[in-house]
Each structure stands twice: as structure tokens, then as C-alpha cells.
Amino acid sequence: MPTFTAQIPTAFDEESVRIWMNQGPHHVINAQDPDYPKALHHLVSPPHHLYLKGDRSLLGKPMLAIVGSRHATPQGLIDATAFARSLSRSGLTIISGLAYGIDAAAHQGALEGKGSTVAVMATGIDRLYPAAHAGLAQQIVAQGLILTEFDFGTPAKPWHFPHRNRLIAGLSLGCLVIEASLDSGSLITAQLALEQGKEVFAVPGSIHSPLSKGCHKLIREGAKLVETAQDVLEELEQLIPSTQPIGERIHSAVNSVDPVAEIQFPSEGGRFLWQNMGDKPVTLDQLSKQSNLTMSQVSLMLASLELAGLVVWLGGRVQRLVRHTPLIHG
Numbered sequence: 564m565p566t567f568t569a570q571i572p573t574a575f576d577e578e579s580v581r582i583w584m585n586q587g588p589h590h591v592i593n594a595q596d597p598d599y600p601k602a603l604h605h606l607v608s609p610p611h612h613l614y615l616k617g618d619r620s621l622l623g624k625p626m627l628a629i630v631g632s633r634h635a636t637p638q639g640l641i642d643a644t645a646f647a648r649s650l651s652r653s654g655l656t657i658i659s660g661l662a663y664g665i666d667a668a669a670h671q672g673a674l675e676g677k678g679s680t681v682a683v684m685a686t687g688i689d690r691l692y693p694a695a696h697a698g699l700a701q702q703i704v705a706q707g708l709i710l711t712e713f714d715f716g717t718p719a720k721p722w723h724f725p726h727r728n729r730l731i732a733g734l735s736l737g738c739l740v741i742e743a744s745l746d747s748g749s750l751i752t753a754q755l756a757l758e759q760g761k762e763v764f765a766v767p768g769s770i771h772s773p774l775s776k777g778c779h780k781l782i783r784e785g786a787k788l789v790e791t792a793q794d795v796l797e798e799l800e801q802l803i804p805s806t807q808p809i810g811e812r813i814h815s816a817v818n819s820v821d822p823v824a825e826i827q828f829p830s831e832g833g834r835f836l837w838q839n840m841g842d843k844p845v846t847l848d849q850l851s852k853q854s855n856l857t858m859s860q861v862s863l864m865l866a867s868l869e870l871a872g873l874v875v876w877l878g879g880r881v882q883r884l885v886r887h888t889p890l891i892h893g
Contacts, residue, residue: 579689579715579716580614580715583688583689583715587616587704588616588617588618588619588704589614589615589616589688590614590615590616590619591612591613591614591615592612592613592615592619593611593612593613594609594610594611594612598619598620598622598623599613599622600622600623600733600734602733602734602759603730603733603734605733605759606729606733606759610712610730611712612712613710613711613712614687614688614710614711614712614713614714615708615709615710616688616704616708616709616710617703617704617705617707617708617709618679618707618708619708621656621679621681621707621708622708622734624656624679625654625655625656625736625799626655626656626657626658626681626734626735626736627650627655627656627657627658627735627736627737627738627739627795627799628657628658628659628731628732628734628735628737628738628739628752628756629643629646629647629650629657629658629659629665629666629669629738629739629741630659630660630665630666630669630728630731630738630739630740630741630743630749630752630753631643631664631665631666631740631741631742631743631747631749632664632665632742632743632744632747632749632774633662633663633664633665633666634663634664634774635664635665635668635741635742635774636742636772636774636877636882637875637882637884638882638884638885639664639665639668639741639742639768639774640664640665640668641668641884641885642741642742642766643665643668643669643672643741643742644668644669644671644672644675645672645792646669646672646739646741646766646792646795647668647669647670647671647672647673647676647680648672648673648675648676648678649676649792650673650676650678650792650795650796651672651673651676651677651678651679651680652676652677652678653792653796654678655678655736655799656673656678656679656680656681656707657669657670657672657673657678657679657680657681658680658681658682658683658731658734658735659680659681659682659683659731660682660683660684660685660724660727660728660731661682661683661684661692661693661696661699661700661703661709662693663693663695663696664742665741665742665749666682667696667699670682670699670702670703670707671699673707674702674703674706674707679706679707679708680703680706680707680708681703681707681708681709681710681734682700682703682707682708682709682710683709683710683711683727683730683731683734684709684710684711684713684727685711685713685719685720685723685724685726685727686711686713686717686718686719686723687711687713687714687715687716687717687718688709688710688711688713688715689715689716690716690717690718690719692718692719710730711727712726712730724748725748725751728748728749728751728752728755729755731752732752732753732755732756732759732761733755733759735756735761736761736762736799737756737761737762737763737764737795737798737799738752738753738756738761738762738763738764739764739765739766739789739795740752740753740763740764740765740766740777740778740781740786741765741766741778742766742768742774742775742777742778743774743776743777743778743781744773744774744776744777745773745776745777745780747777749777750777750780750781753765753781753786762787762798762799763781763785763786763787764786764787764788764789764794764795764798765778765779765781765782765786765787765788765789766778766788766789766790767779767782767788767790769842769843771843826873827871828868828871828873829867829868829870829871830864830867832860832864833864833867833868833871833873835854836850836854836856836861836864836865836868837868837873837874837883839853839854840853840874840881840882840883841853841883842882842883842885843882844877844880844881844882845880845881845882846879846880846881847861847862847865847881850865850881865881868883872884
């Protein structure tokens with residue numbers, strides 16, 4: 564990665580910053596500030612300054628990065644939300660990049676868990692990207708922190724994202740990857756975490772899915788395969804000072820790895836059909852044969868399951884959703 568040095572604010576920028584800092588919980592810190600994260604000093608090119616919007620005290624809290632595909636599957640979104648919800652309840656702050664897909668699901672899960680979350684931007688603090696996440700960004704500021712090293716007015720550029728990823732890796736104790744293709748930017752974050760001596764975790768998936776190949780590559784290269792929040796907590800617990808709440812709350816977090824309350828099926832027929840679907844997308848005809856039900860019966864049951872958020876249509880195939888949680892769409 565090329566060496567990156569943030570620009571020193573110009574006089575115009577300083578005036579913009581002064582106005583901005585009077586508009587809410589806004590801060591600018593430099594490398595000499597006591598709140599400047601110590602971990603960032605170890606980067607090859609640490610940022611000269613950080614723009615912060617929200618709770619700056621989170622910079623001193625233990626963080627876990629959750630990253631993955633912008634084009635995640637419905638199941639991937641549910642898994643990211645569930646992991647983030649459980650892990651945030653344990654006392655970990657969830658950090659990600661505010662992008663579509665897994666990033667957004669991770670932030671949302673932390674918010675749902677009544678924990679905290681940090682979003683690292685690849686733009687100036689006044690340039691939200693993507694703009695569609697304005698509502699999510701407001702929630703994060705109210706319950707967490709948004710930060711960037713880029714100066715006011717800086718737009719999103721492709722080469723900004725790897726630099727953003729180095730901050731995500733640098734601020735976290737470890738990195739959890741959920742759904743990533745071989746060319747996913749989340750693999751850059753994972754690699755940076757490895758180079759910084761951080762733990763890397765990956766959730767496995769179908770051998771037939773392109774979105775599993777990045778995670779499987781990480782696992783082959785030494786990343787820890789995880790299936791539950793407990794798997795992550797058991798690795799990170801020893802890295803966190805005993806004064807941190809995670810040491811006291813790991814038991815309750817493990818017990819809440821439910822990411823899901825008891826599934827409520829619309830009918831016993833719906834339960835039977837859902838349980839017979841398997842984990843791969845299937846056609847209506849295949850499902851009819853598997854369940855020994857007529858096409859008409861299957862269609863009616865699928866309609867009720869879809870309304871209940873328990874299945875989703877992917878083109879001409881239907882896939883069951885393992886966890887009944889609200890989906891996050893880009």
C-alpha cells in the first residue's frame with residue numbers, strides 16, 4: 564500500500580472546522596492529543612489528525628471489526644447483525660466502514676444490542692458516503708462514533724478505502740469477516756489486521772458461493788473459523804484487561820448468542836416446509852418434490868413464510884433464512 568499522509572488543514576478548512584465543532588459533539592484531535600488511539604501510532608503512516616462525530620471516549624474501548632461483502636446475501640446480513648448484536652452486548656465496540664452490506668448490518672446489530680459502534684469513513688466528515696446511510700449515520704452518532712482522517716470536502720475515491728481499512732484494522736483487537744469474494748476489500752482489512760498482529764476470524768459458507776471463497780481463503784491461511792459469538796469471545800477475552808466489562812459479561816453474552824428468539828411460524832405446515840428446505844436456494848418444483856406437497860400448497864405456505872421474514876426469493880429460487888431478524892438492505 565502506498566504511504567499516505569493526510570493533508571494539513573488550510574486556513575479555509577480551519578474556519579470550516581471551527582464552525583463544525585460548534586454544531587454538536589464534534590471534535591478534531593491530533594497525534595499529541597491524549598485521546599489519540601495509541602494503536603494508530605504504530606501504523607506506517609499514522610493520520611496527523613482525526614475528525615470525530617459522537618462519543619470520543621470510545622477510542623479507548625476494546626473494538627472488534629466486522630467487515631464483508633457490499634453485496635451480501637440475506638443470510639449474510641442476518642449473521643452479521645446477529646454477531647454484532649451479541650458481541651456488542653459483551654462490551655466490545657463494533658467497528659466497520661459504513662458501507663452497504665455487511666458493514667451496515669454490523670453497525671445495525673450493535674445498535675440493536677444497545678452497545679456501541681464506530682464507523683470509519685473514506686471521505687471528509689461533511690461528505691457522507693453512501694448518502695443512503697444518512698439515517699444509520701445519525702443513529703451511530705447518537706450511540707457511538709463516526710471518524711475520518713480525511714479533511715473537509717474530501718469526496719469518496721477508490722484509493723481512499725484501503726486507507727480507511729487500515730484504520731479499522733488498527734483500532735480493533737481483531738477482525739471478523741462475514742461473506743467475502745476473493746477480490747473483496749474486506750480481505751485487505753483482514754490482511755492489515757494480520758500484519759498488525761491482530762486476530763482474524765472468518766465465518767465459513769457454501770463451497771458453491773463466490774462470497775464464501777474469501778473467507779475460506781482466510782481460514783486456509785490461518786484465520787480462526789467461527790460459528791458463534793462465543794468462538795470470538797473465547798479468543799479475545801485474554802487480550803482485554805480484566806477491568807473491562809467483557810470479562811464480567813462474557814457469560815451472558817455467550818448465553819445470548821441466540822441472535823434469535825424462538826422462531827414463530829405462521830402455521831405447522833409452514834414449519835414443516837421451512838425445515839425441509841435445506842440451506843441452499845431451491846425451485847418451487849424441487850420444494851414440492853422434497854416435501855411431497857402440491858405446487859399450490861407450497862406456494863401458499865411460501866407466501867406466509869415470506870411475510871414472516873423466514874424465506875426470501877432469489878430470482879426463481881427460494882432460500883430459507885435461519886434467523887428471524889430484520890433484514891438490512893443497501
